[in-house]
Amino acid sequence: MVNTVVFQPQHETDGVRNLRDFISFARDNLTLFEDQGGFSVDRWEYSVSSTKTVVLFSQLKFQGRNQSQRQHTPFEQPFMDFAKAYIRTHLTRKLTSTVGKPLNGLRYVYAALIEVYGKPDILELDGIVQGKVRELVETTGRMSPAVLYRFGQALEKLYDEIRDKKILIDLPIWRNPWNRPRERSMGTSEKDKKWQEERCPSMHEMLCIMDAFNRAETTPDRYVTSLIIMLIFAPGRVSELNYLTRDCLTEEEYEDGGETKRRMGVRWHSAKGFSETIKWVPKVMEPVVEEAVKRLRDISEEPRRAAAFYHDRKDGFYVHQGCCTAEGFEQTAPLNGYQIHAALGLTANPKASDAQLKITRGITKRIALGINVGSPELNKRFWDHVDGKETITYNDLGDFARRVLPKNFPNVLGTEIKLQDSLVLTWEFAANRQFNTRPYKLAVPTLGTELVNHALASRPNKSGGRTASIFSTFGLKNEDGSEIRLTSHQLRVWLSTNAERGNMDSFELAQWAGRLRVDDNRHYDLRTPAEREQREREVLELSRVSQNALQQAQLHGPVSYEALGYKGRLGVAEITKWGFCEHDFAMEPCTKGGNCLTCKEHCVIKGLTDNLEKIRVEEKLVEAEFNRAREAEGLDYFGASRWVDHFGYRLALIRTQRLKLEDPETPKGTLIRVPKEYDTSQTKRALQNAGYETDTADLSDEKLSDDYLRGLLGT
Secondary structure (H helix, E strand, O other): OOOOOOOOOOOOOOHHHHHHHHHHHHHHOOOOOHHHOHHHOOEEEEEEOOEEEEEEOEOOHHHOOOOOOOOOOEOOOOHHHHHHHHHHHHHHHOOOOOOHHHHHHHHHHHHHHHHHHOOOOHHHOOHHHHHHHHHHHHHHOOOOHHHHHHHHHHHHHHHHHHHHOOOOOOOOOOOOOOOOOOOHHHOOOHHHHHHHHHHOOOHHHHHHHHHHHHHOOOHHHHHHHHHHHHHHOOOOOHHHHHHOEOOOEEEEEEEEOOEEEEEEEEEEEEOOOOEEEEEEOOHHHHHHHHHHHHHHHHHHHHHHHHHHHHHHOOOOOOOOOOOOOOOOOOOOOEOOHHHHHHHHOOOOOOOOOHHHHHOOOOOOHHHHHHHHOOOHHHHHHHHHHHOOOOOOEHHHHHHHHHHOOOOOOOEOOOOOOEHHHEOOOEEEOOOOOOOOOEEEEEEOHHHOOHHHHHHHOOOEOOOOOEOOOHHHHOOOOOOOOOOOOOOHHHHHHHHHHHHHHOOOOHHHHHHHHOOOOHHHHHHHOOOOHHHHHHHHHHHHOOOOHHHOHHHHHHOOOOOEOOOOOOOOOOOEOEEOOOOEEOOOOOOOOOOOOOOHHHOOOEEEEOOOHHHHHHHHHHHHHHHHHHHHHHHHHHOOOOOHHHHHHHHHHHHHHHHHHHHHHHOOOOOOOOEEEOOHHHOOOHHHHHHHHOOOOOOOOOOOOOOOOHHHHHHHOOO
16 A cells, blocks of 8 residues: 655644745655656656646746747746645645646636736735636636536635645635536437437447448458447447456356356456456347457467567567568578568568568668658667668567567556557557558557547548548448448447436446446436436336336335235335335334345345345355254254254245246246244244244244245245
């Protein structure tokens, strides 16, 4: 666990000394960015996952004399030291890429201090300056409502921290004046409805993705369509693909109705704090996901071997399948032009003769690099290294390959996944249709969203043309003939919306999508108003169907006593882990202590699949305890026979309910309870033990066979 030193103000009323101590604490005690120069520089850089972030301690652009100038004007003292102390403290607590809003908050405070008091001193901050900050933001900020709301949160936090650190103990309390914008997914205006329709892909568009996956033949098409499949079997983010490993598929056996079944899952790392989980693959998607993983394994196999080679060895070049040297060719042997081109994936100069390409000594730059002679990477990192050498060997190519290894080698950037284990590792440009693959340079294309988003929609490229999407490649269009254009985020929206249509539990949906907050589900729910209204009517209408206990439970609404068979009894039953409790807690407290499945006031409803699974788990736990008790009884342990009776009684009742639920002749919606004669008071038990006749069933001489258990509750 990382120990973080926290600044504590030592002076109750002396803000000047607290400010000085705060700056000294951040400058002298905290070490973040010290390797870049710390407080002596005005620019810090860092990376979180695959996101590179630059921190510039500069003024707002409108403060510069020439508004068109691109040069950044640094903060002036004494504000500069406070800004660095605040940002360093903020990022030491948690290194996050969302530092832009706190930094912009400092910039607006700086600008307001200059306008109001003519000097950038944080000790001059007061209510007037706070008002000026708001004025500047609203007149020059040009922020969207959502960005403005987040910016206000950062500004509020800045003011609170200045007050908490007792730098300005009398600073007026300031609250974010910009309201959080309403959710467009819940909007009813024509503009919002149009946005909702465009945001959620149609079934036709999703089927076109599957069509492209089936028709993909080239490496770029097979690679990118496989990545997209990994994002549509369950809601996922492109950045989460970086955590996939070659052994990410897993299988698990489980019991269902007495039958052993198998399910497939993918070991997944969800972003935004959710961390590791297993995303279970829908049965109909299992063959597709399995094929997608197989394709990615095949494409990444050689790059993974190369990553292991460069990790384990300090010299030499990984000789891949495209190399044209004979087996056993020495790493120190001279290479000719043909062999260099094959190793680096280059194209020979058409003007070079066969004889020139076969020489191994005194190779010129034009022969070695071919038509790629103008490549800055090859010129600077490769040719400058071999220029002047009599021969070029695999060792020289290996030195070059090691110079261009991915950042954070041997791990995938921002993760602890080894490149040699990564499912998404490729050669550079292997997923690009425009350029030749470079089989010397390892790459992880999923570190950015561009690859997937460009595959889902044609976009302008740097050369002035347009990239080809998977839809344009295979001639797939919308039903009206228009171009299909999607984003990776829309795939999550489609999955979440259809999960809502299928009545998936909100908590289960959040877990499936890798969301920390269940409340975030609403941002991805783009059902139409008509669908929402129909759902609400199902819950609210007091129709004959909704009076059924199973229907009420499936609608996640309260289950009434009347629906459970108690005519004229008002109120609703308590939800338990396995069913519903009918006990009247106003009369007396519960005496069962959680043993609901042995209680006559507990009701189990057939048709609730999750509850049946939980009963099976409970049965296994009780059966294990029963077997331990019987084993102890066989060893003549004192008191073991009483535990055999206790667990045997519980096991009999639980197993009988489970068998009744699994019986195909039991109709859905059947209410299953423990008969009263099998759950009596402790007083009746004591009378029975004393020899008196009661209506309590005696289980002491019965065998716990399935035949007996089936008849235990009169079933």
